[in-house]
Amino acid sequence: MSNNVVRSLLAEPRAPQPPQRVWRDWALIALLLPTAILEGVLREDVVWRPVAIVIAVGSILALLWRRTHPLAVSAVVFGVAIASSLASLIGDLPVIGLNTMIAVILLPYALLRWGSGREIGIGLGIYVVALVTGFAVEYTGLLNVFLGGVVLFFPASIGHAVRYWATSRARELDKMRLLERAQLARELHDTVAHHVSAIAIRAQAGRVVAAIDPSAAVEALTVIEAEASRTLAEMRVMVGNLREDEMAAMAPQQGVADLEQLARSVGDQPRVELELSGDLVDLQPAVGAAVYRIAQESITNAVRHARHVTRIDVRVAAEERCVRLTVCDDGDAGATVKNPSGYGLVGMSERAALLGGSFEAGPGPDRGWTVEAVLPKVGAAR
Structure with missing residues (x-):
């Protein structure tokens, strides 16, 4: 059972139609870039100042591709963080980083919202490694480790919830479309089939009696004209529904009061x-x-x-x-x-x-x- 669940998760495709960049992205970049540069220049305790500024600027710019390439961006940004943590751990060097880098918590959200199942699995592994190596360099207690995990993975849970809601909404809309198509198919079948049958019967009868009773042929043509007009009117209503015309949806439906006209339209035979x-x-x-x-x-x-x-x-x-x-x-x-x-x-x-x-x-x-x-x-x- 668990193997089936894992396989189904890994087989999950990417969420469709991720937006590439919207105005909010440019506003975010316009806010974060100057902030990161100012922090890198003005903070006195920043170690390896040029390297820290370059890493921060590159990570912020990478956020522009977080929806279209969520795993690649996460791998690059968190890979750099892991490398810097390992360098600090092995070489006994101070941590390189700016507070502005907190913006990378947008990446777990984007990965869970837009990535495929396989990408999500790989990305979550990268996040765990980054979390472990980061606290291996600066361990300040279990509480801080727990809070750091919450800060990192809470956006991921929000991304998963938004994705689930969007998927459910899309399925509901697809279901509604199928129901509307089924209803349209019924209306089309009921309306066209009846009126065309009446037209065909009257045309056959008119052709038979035309030579011996011209008035009966004229009567048949009158019925054919009326049935054709009604068919055309009802077809226009259905086409209006297809175009989502609210006025067409408000058109009165035929009911019990129209049964007498329905009975007369068939004729005598x-x-x-x-x-x-x-x-x-x-x-x-x-x-x-x-x-x-x-x-x-x-x-x-x-x-x-x-x-x-x-x-x-x-x-x-x-x-x-x-x-x-x-x-x-x-x-x-x-x-x-x-x-x-x-x-x-x-x-x-x-x-x-x-x-x-x-x-x-x-x-x-x-x-x-x-x-x-x-x-x-x-x-x-x-």
Whole structure:
């Protein structure tokens, strides 16, 4: 188990899109460089003054690359610190360093925030070595060792926390995008499939009767024009949603009141009979839209796939706490082709489930196909 955890940590990729340099970096450099130079010049106890100033200036300038090359910058800066500590330890020399060098605690933060898992592992090892060698030169007690570790590794813990939050946020946004795409796919399938099916049926009927009844052909063209206009309008709403247009998101959804127009759009073959009962006025918009879309998809499936279907019955009944939608046709028994993995049934089932309802579809008791959805009046419980 522990080996798997270590392997997963080492396989962690770098955080995406690290900013190279922002205005805060230049402001930090503009503040630290003069401070380091002044400290190196004015402090009387600085040993090897030119070397200390060069190390401090180089370390501060290296902070500009801490996000894009976190391990390399940490290795260079802390490597110099380790080398100077070893030189002091072996040669019994005084410590070389300026107080301005405290700014290097930004490097552990940057490493944990932007580095890969392997880089983080190597970098933490470098930090531990730097801490040990530093206190080996100037040991002032366990308390100071502990406080020095806190000062060094606390920014690293903050970097890890920020990285975890950013990763979780990115995953949540990806999940929301997937849900929006699924919803768009359902809307596209439900809307376009129904209207295009109606257009195709009317066009076929108009072509058949054009020679013997021109007025019927004109009527078919009128229905085709209306269906095409409605399809275009709904497509514009969906395109507006893709563009994140707030006005498009506020467009009214179709609901139970639009079922009569939906039934008329199919025509006489097959005939759609609509029956509404109970109090359907105060339904939530999401529930009304789900009733409409499930009825629309069920009618489209019956028109497309049911053989010898002459009648489609749509019943919407409002009960005390729920709305019951039933759609059944009189096609040949077993002749209605339904693909359980198709988008239509999946979309209807998902719509019902999202609202806390139930959905069933299957062959009717006598003939045809029956779809039944039961949705709570107030939608899903939050």
